[in-house]
Amino acid sequence: MNERADAGFSPAWREWRAGVDLDEYETRWDRLAAGGQHVHGEAEFIAALAPSSVLDAGCGMGRVGIELARRSIDVAGVDLDADLLERARRRAPCLEWIECDLADVAISRVFDVVALAGNVLPFVAVDRRAAVVANCARHLAPGGRLVMGAGLRPGWPTVAELDDWCGGAGLRLVERYAGWLREPWSDTGRANYAVSVHARRPPVVGETRLRPLRLAAGTTRVLRLGDEELLKQAE
Numbered sequence: 001m002n003e004r005a006d007a008g009f010s011p012a013w014r015e016w017r018a019g020v021d022l023d024e025y026e027t028r029w030d031r032l033a034a035g036g037q038h039v040h041g042e043a044e045f046i047a048a049l050a051p052s053s054v055l056d057a058g059c060g061m062g063r064v065g066i067e068l069a070r071r072s073i074d075v076a077g078v079d080l081d082a083d084l085l086e087r088a089r090r091r092a093p094c095l096e097w098i099e100c101d102l103a104d105v106a107i108s109r110v111f112d113v114v115a116l117a118g119n120v121l122p123f124v125a126v127d128r129r130a131a132v133v134a135n136c137a138r139h140l141a142p143g144g145r146l147v148m149g150a151g152l153r154p155g156w157p158t159v160a161e162l163d164d165w166c167g168g169a170g171l172r173l174v175e176r177y178a179g180w181l182r183e184p185w186s187d188t189g190r191a192n193y194a195v196s197v198h199a200r201r202p203p204v205v206g207e208t209r210l211r212p213l214r215l216a217a218g219t220t221r222v223l224r225l226g227d228e229e230l231l232k233q234a235e
């Protein structure tokens, strides 16, 4: 990993990477799948949302994205780890794999689902997590959904933080489960995993009929419901 890429990862990711044999890691997943284990819970959850296109954000070696593509979904993958991406490219050369920090990536199209599947956010550098969520939200098509699944461990993002970052990006929570098999979520604070689905907030009622207003100070702002008095003063 080069130094620039390194800044995008959390210390936990650097630690995991330093101790893992990627060949062994890749074959372990293949062996599990070949042995009939259920290894595609994430892909099944995402496919059930019936998207035409998915951005596999933090795709690693393409485990989730490749399975979605196999189900005829248009997939692109982004990851900052060149070694894992090389494996994704080898496993599915016809798919689009982009090496970039999720906080910075700019793809010239939008997706029905942007998925951060399998502990992506906890492995993003702490100071970039909000930016990653905001940038993922930017890549959502109208009506699109952001799907995130991760463990809830000390020092890892909490669901409250996640909802805050999403709120800042104009998204609201629409579904939450305790696992990819849609295990019921309960807010007792005892859950050790959360799968969350966020979508763009509907526009504020009346927002679309209001128009940009040049204020006395020379600035322009878009009026929202409740600003009618201001509008009358300007007329």
Ligand SMILES: C[S@@+](CC[C@H](N)C(=O)[O-])C[C@H]1O[C@@H](n2cnc3c(N)ncnc32)[C@H](O)[C@@H]1O
Binding pocket: 008, 009, 010, 013, 057, 058, 059, 060, 061, 062, 063, 064, 078, 079, 080, 081, 084, 100, 101, 102, 103, 116, 117, 118, 119, 120, 121, 123, 124, 125, 128
């Ligand atoms: C636990 S792996 C999950 C990989 C894949 N989603 C899966 O489920 O198999 C976490 C992934 O997040 C990626 N990642 C962490 N920080 C990132 C960042 N700032 N930008 C892009 N990818 C990042 C890592 O490189 C890694 O591939």
